[in-house]
Amino acid sequence: LFDGRQEEEELRETRWKVFHRDIPVTNKDIVPEGKEGITETRLTIAFPIDDATRETVQKSGVVYCYLPTKRRTDLHFLIQADFLPMIGRENISDHLWNTWLMQELGKMAGDIIDEIKDDMQLGNLLYDFIPLEDEIQDELVKQFYGELSRCLKDKEIAKTTHGWYKPIKCAIPNNDSLR
Numbered sequence: 001l002f003d004g005r006q007e008e009e010e011l012r013e014t015r016w017k018v019f020h021r022d023i024p025v026t027n028k029d030i031v032p033e034g035k036e037g038i039t040e041t042r043l044t045i046a047f048p049i050d051d052a053t054r055e056t057v058q059k060s061g062v063v064y065c066y067l068p069t070k071r072r073t074d075l076h077f078l079i080q081a082d083f084l085p086m087i088g089r090e091n092i093s094d095h096l097w098n099t100w101l102m103q104e105l106g107k108m109a110g111d112i113i114d115e116i117k118d119d120m121q122l123g124n125l126l127y128d129f130i131p132l133e134d135e136i137q138d139e140l141v142k143q144f145y146g147e148l149s150r151c152l153k154d155k156e157i158a159k160t161t162h163g164w165y166k167p168i169k170c171a172i173p174n175n176d177s178l179r
Helices: 004-011 051-060 096-116 123-129 139-153
Strands: 016-024 040-048 062-065 067-072 078-080 158-160 163-165
Touching: 016 096, 040 051, 040 096, 062 078, 067 139, 096 123, 096 139
Parallel strands: none
Antiparallel strands: 016 040, 040 078, 062 067, 158 163
């Protein structure tokens, strides 16, 4: 039996800008059983380039542990790391290792957002990639958000008519002063 919808889904192309970062594992106390002796691990963040891909991520953005899990991120890009999965690989556990990876991914995302602000493909979408605190529902992903927020405070990501500035250097008028 032929299903045209299935073929259409299989042929749909997605476009991404992918970033990798290898980070050293310095705290041996958080390394989970089975990963003893690991000295570094790789983090990956992928930003969707086209509208169709961005729409797909917004609807079904999940944590990747080499394969997609069912743990939602509520982010507008994908994150992937060597997380410690739960049995069945459908979720990742609440382990110190995973918390550390989420925090490191948050730092990495902050650096990338600063880097892509002048990118021809992604620069105009910069603020779409920065989540609002209320958008993040998952407690583990909130670790990511916390590090991302801390990192972005020190980056020149606020665009003004005079160029890029750190958010602390910008003033946003209140509604009364706009009248």
